Amino acid sequence: MIDANVRKRRRLRFSIRALLVLTFVCAFPFWWIASQLSARRSEVATVARIQAIVPDASIQYENMASPWMLKLGFRPDFTQRVYAVDVTGQTAGMNANKFAFEFDDDDLTAIAADLRSLRELQEVYLQFSKVTDQSLAPLGTFESVRFLNLQQTAMSSDAVKTFASKHPGVKVAFFYKD
Numbered sequence: 001m002i003d004a005n006v007r008k009r010r011r012l013r014f015s016i017r018a019l020l021v022l023t024f025v026c027a028f029p030f031w032w033i034a035s036q037l038s039a040r041r042s043e044v045a046t047v048a049r050i051q052a053i054v055p056d057a058s059i060q061y062e063n064m065a066s067p068w069m070l071k072l073g074f075r076p077d078f079t080q081r082v083y084a085v086d087v088t089g090q091t092a093g094m095n096a097n098k099f100a101f102e103f104d105d106d107d108l109t110a111i112a113a114d115l116r117s118l119r120e121l122q123e124v125y126l127q128f129s130k131v132t133d134q135s136l137a138p139l140g141t142f143e144s145v146r147f148l149n150l151q152q153t154a155m156s157s158d159a160v161k162t163f164a165s166k167h168p169g170v171k172v173a174f175f176y177k178d
Helices: 002-012 016-053 067-071 105-117 133-139 157-166
Strands: 058-063 080-086 123-125 147-149 171-173
Touching: 016 058, 016 080, 016 105, 105 133, 133 157, 157 171
Parallel strands: 080 123, 123 147, 147 171
Antiparallel strands: 058 080
C-alpha cells in the first residue's frame, strides 16, 4: 500500500524540463505578438521621420500576416508592413509630368537610412524628381527592394544601366533618352 501512494505522488510531480517546456509553450505566442508590435511601432516612427522630410511621400502598406492567420480571417493591424514608398506622392504618375517635384539628392540621402530600416520594403518610386547619378550609391544598399522607378529623373542612362547590371535582382524602370 505504501508503494502505491509513493508511485501516485511521483506521477503528479513535474520535472524541471517539463516546467521549462510548458513555460516556453505558454510564453512563445506572447513573445511573437510583442515582437510584431515592436516592429510595427518602429516602422510607424520611421514613416513619421520620412514624412517629416518629404511631406508628399505616399506610403503603401501590405498585410504580412502568417498564412494560418489569413486562413482564419485574422488580419491584425500590427502585421501591416510598408511595401512601397513613393517620394513624389504620384505612384500612377497622374499629372506628375507637368512639373518636377522638389525631391533631390539631399532629400534622398536624408531618408536613405530610414528606407534601409524598412525590412519589407519592395518598391521605391523616385519618378519626376530631381535625383541625379549621385543617388545611385545609396539606392544600391537597399537589400529588400525589388522595383525602382527612376522615370524622368536627372539620372544618365549609362549610370542607370550600370546600376541595373550590378543589381540584377532589382527591376529598374527608366526612360532612356538616347
